[in-house]
Amino acid sequence: MVTVPPPEQAALWSRELEGREPAEVIRWAVAQFGDGLVIGSGFGKDGLVMLDIARKIRPDIPVLFLETGCHFAETLQFRDRLRHDWNANIVDVRPELSPAELEARYGADLFARDPDRCCALRKVEPLQHALRGRRAWMTGLRRSQHAGRGQTSVVEWQELTAGGGLFKVNPLAGWSLAQVEAYLDEHHLPRHPLWAQGYPSVGCAPCTSPVTTGEAERAGRWRGRGKVECGIHATVAPPTRMVAEPVVPPCEGS
Numbered sequence: 001m002v003t004v005p006p007p008e009q010a011a012l013w014s015r016e017l018e019g020r021e022p023a024e025v026i027r028w029a030v031a032q033f034g035d036g037l038v039i040g041s042g043f044g045k046d047g048l049v050m051l052d053i054a055r056k057i058r059p060d061i062p063v064l065f066l067e068t069g070c071h072f073a074e075t076l077q078f079r080d081r082l083r084h085d086w087n088a089n090i091v092d093v094r095p096e097l098s099p100a101e102l103e104a105r106y107g108a109d110l111f112a113r114d115p116d117r118c119c120a121l122r123k124v125e126p127l128q129h130a131l132r133g134r135r136a137w138m139t140g141l142r143r144s145q146h147a148g149r150g151q152t153s154v155v156e157w158q159e160l161t162a163g164g165g166l167f168k169v170n171p172l173a174g175w176s177l178a179q180v181e182a183y184l185d186e187h188h189l190p191r192h193p194l195w196a197q198g199y200p201s202v203g204c205a206p207c208t209s210p211v212t213t214g215e216a217e218r219a220g221r222w223r224g225r226g227k228v229e230c231g232i233h234a235t236v237a238p239p240t241r242m243v244a245e246p247v248v249p250p251c252e253g254s
Helices: 006-017 022-036 045-057 073-085 099-106 115-131 177-186
Strands: 037-040 063-066 090-093 136-138 155-159 165-169
Touching: 006 022, 006 155, 006 165, 022 037, 022 045, 022 136, 022 165, 037 045, 037 115, 045 177, 063 115, 073 090, 090 115, 099 115
Parallel strands: 037 063, 037 136, 063 090, 136 165
Antiparallel strands: 155 165
């Protein structure tokens, strides 16, 4: 029997699923990966659409939420609302070290001095640990979010830095922001409270700012820092770098 290498298998599946509606892709993923499938979401617009579709197909699907210790209070309240109202199976994924321990080891305001290292400790490493032993995870990546995501495939193979890997399924890869927002309206989904305050993409509080009319939807993420991704969608953690930044509010609990 010929075994197709995982990257090639991902490419084959991606070609088969290209152009399919997100619901069809999610049904395929649930059938293909069973209990080995999880969702990764910070409850942004894309993740909320994906979660709404998935919960109607498999209500108990685990949803991994990166509890970095730096979230806006509104994000944590929104997470709790989804747990209560949707009975969502949300699993908080935390760094190995507490906010106080991270500060003691790396110093205060690591997010300002070395944002790549901060993301690696608070997001990349905890997620990779949580994904070990899984067969696949689903994300809200879209090609239209920014140029770096323009070649996003419906199915990809992602290596883990700790060894091994898993498939990554991006059901909304071909959708525009307008399609996402139309789904939110049509299905009367709850809204993150910060969306109406100029935050179309919400990450950690110290590294997220409002956007103005005409700016890209992710323009408020790591503004002015030459950074567009936290690193969870790369096969390895990004290299650390030291960048002088203005003083910004500390992470809650740090």
